[in-house]
Amino acid sequence: MEQITGRALILAASAIGAGLAMIAGIGPGIGQGFAAGKGAEGVGRQPEAQADIIRTMLLGAAVAETTGIYALVIALVLLFANPLINLL
Amino acid sequence: MESSSGFGPRIIWDSGATVPGLEFLGTFKITETVVVSWGIMIFLVVLSIMATKKLEKIPNRRQLVVETIIGAVNNLTKQTMGEDKMSFAPYMGTLLLFLAISNVLGLIGIRPPTADVNTTIGLALMTFVLIHVSGVRRKGIGGYLKGFAEPLAPMLPLNIISEIATPISLGFRLFGNIVGGLIIMSLVYSALGALSAALFGPNIPPIFQAAIPGVLHVYFDLFAGILQSFIFTMLTMVYIAMAMD
Numbered sequence: 001m002e003q004i005t006g007r008a009l010i011l012a013a014s015a016i017g018a019g020l021a022m023i024a025g026i027g028p029g030i031g032q033g034f035a036a037g038k039g040a041e042g043v044g045r046q047p048e049a050q051a052d053i054i055r056t057m058l059l060g061a062a063v064a065e066t067t068g069i070y071a072l073v074i075a076l077v078l079l080f081a082n083p084l085i086n087l088l
Numbered sequence: 089m090e091s092s093s094g095f096g097p098r099i100i101w102d103s104g105a106t107v108p109g110l111e112f113l114g115t116f117k118i119t120e121t122v123v124v125s126w127g128i129m130i131f132l133v134v135l136s137i138m139a140t141k142k143l144e145k146i147p148n149r150r151q152l153v154v155e156t157i158i159g160a161v162n163n164l165t166k167q168t169m170g171e172d173k174m175s176f177a178p179y180m181g182t183l184l185l186f187l188a189i190s191n192v193l194g195l196i197g198i199r200p201p202t203a204d205v206n207t208t209i210g211l212a213l214m215t216f217v218l219i220h221v222s223g224v225r226r227k228g229i230g231g232y233l234k235g236f237a238e239p240l241a242p243m244l245p246l247n248i249i250s251e252i253a254t255p256i257s258l259g260f261r262l263f264g265n266i267v268g269g270l271i272i273m274s275l276v277y278s279a280l281g282a283l284s285a286a287l288f289g290p291n292i293p294p295i296f297q298a299a300i301p302g303v304l305h306v307y308f309d310l311f312a313g314i315l316q317s318f319i320f321t322m323l324t325m326v327y328i329a330m331a332m333d
């Protein structure tokens with residue numbers, strides 16, 4: 001069997017880690033869907049407050065997105081600016 | 089941070105050695121981000137000067153557009169921050185215009201400055217300073233420090249951590265959205281280029297790159313870009329208003 005170098009091992013593990021990090025995308029999906037559902041409910045109940053409801057909903061959705069963005073940043077760091085390679 | 093895969097901003101000018109007269113800066117590189125940011129700033133300044141020349145009582149078409157934008161920003165600030173914080177409206181309007189223009193620049197093939205973490209963290213740090221300076225100015229230093237120990241004194245470390253997390257989440261939210269879109273767009277472009285090279289040979293121009301990415305541009309550059317600039321501005325307003333009340 002061919003010898004696996006430490007560098008190749010780190011690169012492979014980083015790619016898998018980036019994929020695993022993006023599992024966090026589930027959270028913002030649920031959160032934003034919930035916010036959008038409640039927003040639709042609110043507009044259905046009070047159509048005259050649509051502008052306010054949409055603004056509040058977008059703000060809440062953006063805050064719910066934060067954890068997903070953290071996961072994305074970690075995945076990007078693992079793929080393009082890997083700090084572990086330098087530890088070899 | 090040098091990335092070998094090439095999603096980082098291009099380096100326009102490398103000083104190499106220290107520049108005469110600017111030795112205190114050391115060696116530095118000027119990236120695409122800096123150049124495009126200065127371009128947007130010059131564009132906004134020139135636009136503002138030209139738009140506010142010869143203002144009249146009965147507005148012409150140009151003045152009407154400007155008044156609509158200013159009115160919308162003032163209205164948004166009044167609704168979100170309250171009547172007493174209207175002095176923030178010019179900053180919020182500038183922030184909104186700068187972010188909207190820089191996010192939309194991806195449409196014409198220029199790398200948006202907000203796809204660089206330095207820009208977004210810089211803007212988020214400006215928000216951070218504004219939050220705390222206006223908190224101290226409104227409540228006085230005692231009232232401001234007391235705000236950290238609310239509702240109970242044991243909450244002090246948690247409050248400090250959440251204050252530090254504010255600019256980080258603000259900066260990375262914008263950066264992540266824009267750079268995520270940028271990476272997906274460049275992956276789609278290279279996939280379409282490879283597809284047309286595989287089908288028609290490498291000598292034909294990559295015709296699949298012509299119209300197919302348009303839909304994705306509308307989503308990632310127009311929709312997400314405008315939405316994220318709006319959200320950054322809104323969150324800045326909400327955080328400042330929260331620190332002052």
